[in-house]
Amino acid sequence: MPQGTTTPWSYALVRLLFRFVLKIFYGTIVVENVDLIPETGRPCIVCANHSNSLTDALLLVTSIPTHRRNMLRLTAKATQFGRRTFTSWLIESAGTVPIKRRKDYIDGKADNSDVMEKLMQALELGDAACMFPEGMSRYHPTIAPLKTGVARLVSDVLSRNRDNPEFEISVQTCSITYMHVISHRQHFRSDVLVTFHSPLIFTPKDNPELLTPVDFANIRTLTSTIQEKIASGTLDSPSWDLIRTAKLAARMYAPLGTMMTLGDHVRIIRTFLEGFKAVDGESTPEKESGIQELRELQADLKSYQDQLAKWAIKDDRIRRPLPRRTILSRLLVRLTWSLCLFVISLPGLVLWVPIFATTFYAVHNFKKTGPIFDTWDEIAQYKLIYGLVSGICVWISAVALTWPFAAVTVFLVPAFMWMTLRWFEDAIAAFRAFTTLFRLLLVGKPTLKKMFEVRKSLHSRVMNLAITKLDLPEDSEQYFSHVGGREKGRIRGSWDSRARYFSIKRRRKRDWNETLRLYDQVDYPDGAFD
Known part of the structure; x- marks a missing residue:
């Protein structure tokens, strides 16, 4: 069985430094379900939503216990490399792999074949690679449509090891939720929830549909599954107003002082958010009455919250x-x-x-x-x-x-x-x-x-x-x-x-x-x- 790459001293230093600084910067960092993370030696791709640039990667590095993984091989946009900055040194010294984005090049072309080869070799050694399939850090309330890179990487690795019946690769999805989820997520002493989900496990034997030559429809299906799992643990909304309304409804349902975990608090907000999102879904005559009630409730909650905000009270x-x-x-x-x-x-x-x-x-x-x-x-x-x-x-x-x-x-x-x-x-x-x-x-x-x-x-x-x-x-x-x-x-x-x-x-x-x-x-x- 592969043993995984030995942890570089620079990576261990980065992990130690930012474990310390993250605990100071954020009031509480709650990590859920670390026992689900595949251990070192089992090829694993960690995928998460991406709304806070390098901070997302640092949170994952410090949230995954050392007894589960030796290290997490990070990926970052290629434009972060080769600079004379502390950030650039930090990224490069931690063994991060540069990903080229088409938007960063005038001709719109980006060849990542060498990068993918390095990632496949690392996975075959039993390492874990971190990828953010949204393709960019976003300033939006909704998760961007995922790129197919993760699914294609799974397909390529499985195809290279099709003759090994014991080979398996996992996709470990993760949801990161900042309690100040928009421009205020950088607030000093705010709270963060990191939730790991049950990994998706693939083998050449059980997943022949992903072996080359592969139907691209299967790649898109896997990408959609990954997106659904990531979105299931965080706040994914078409607008900021809807998140605001869902938060107010959650506070009314579970009032201030309710003895509950941050994870439960986020899941309640998300439950109301999904309920309110149904207003924009397909409507039938039977559902129209209930949808109209939801619209009216949203409007009344917004009006009530507007008045509270005007007075600056809770x-x-x-x-x-x-x-x-x-x-x-x-x-x-x-x-x-x-x-x-x-x-x-x-x-x-x-x-x-x-x-x-x-x-x-x-x-x-x-x-x-x-x-x-x-x-x-x-x-x-x-x-x-x-x-x-x-x-x-x-x-x-x-x-x-x-x-x-x-x-x-x-x-x-x-x-x-x-x-x-x-x-x-x-x-x-x-x-x-x-x-x-x-x-x-x-x-x-x-x-x-x-x-x-x-x-x-x-x-x-x-x-x-x-x-x-x-x-x-x-x-x-x-x-x-x-x-x-x-x-x-x-x-x-x-x-x-x-x-x-x-x-x-x-x-x-x-x-x-x-x-x-x-x-x-x-x-x-x-x-x-x-």
Whole structure:
């Protein structure tokens, strides 16, 4: 049996560095079903959706455990190679294979035969290759039609090994979901879900339809199957507005504070999204009544969310109205707690300021290099790389300035920076709660009462859709509290909060949509950017 390629030191270094930086940049990275990944020695092609440039590849590299695969042989667009940049060095040193794209050449021609030969040799050695069959990183809410490269590679490898009855190759599909799925997916401390699906396994014996000479219809069928599996685990929508509406419906069905995993949260959003997408499907006289109800529900949810966005408050503030006296007392508590945390964060923020400033400057200049659809999908990549480089410089400088105590500060500095980030994140969350409570006072009790009645009607319609049409559990809070596992997405009481305050796994967030910012981002780009 093939043993796979030994892990290069440069690849191990890249994996270690970005495992660290990704855990800092993203608040939570939840990885599901790693036990489904074929182990080293079994040829495997890992395929995922591609909406965040190099960050997608780094997530896969760090999400696949070393006990499952020695390494993941990456592919990247050829234009990323041969530059005098850190990004280019990073890509090349990790053993990445360049893929030529027709759009990058004036004559529209791109010969990847040598590349495919290298990938086939790697697969026959028992390696895993990573490919993004959309063919490009996209700034769109829908998964682009997949290229047939993966299916053709499977066909070629099977054909080369048609005389080996024990040869098998797997296509390991994966879905990557950024909770801020559009231009805001690069938000610092947002959350990410990485879901691996059951692999598709092919052998020369069981899949003669893929052996040369192959009918191209079989290639297209396999490509469609791969697309369906990838789309089944993430948010695939014809518009940003539909995702926005599905998220609101999901929050109404499973309200803020429901004990559930990030995976379950995404699957609920996707269930509502698929239900709303049915409006644009084929209609029959029997279905027209139900489709009209869905259209009206979508419109009413959009109107309700527009009003919440105008006031900059969450649905949960309407769901559970607070007495004026309670609001005033909580205003004082939230402001005091926020100021206290900010004060103790100040010394450590001195170390973070150069990192934030460098990253902001680099990204600000990068945005000017091209149109929004051609630059925004690479912002997270730039933030990660410039944050890593500037962070290492800050660490080295701090150790150098405290050289007599370097043996201590080499560990103390990153630990102090981590706790500063924790305190600052909690300070921002407390101040965000303060501003929201203040806005409730400005809106006024009569208006909030009217919105409560509007929400009550919407909630009833959402629950009817969820239970009767989408087959979701009737009591979401009770159901998910039993099946959700240990990763709940929030702390579970005051004792848990104190006991786990210094745990790197701890979360103060009550909503998977929160990030390190003073306001909640719920709006999406205009249709012009779809």
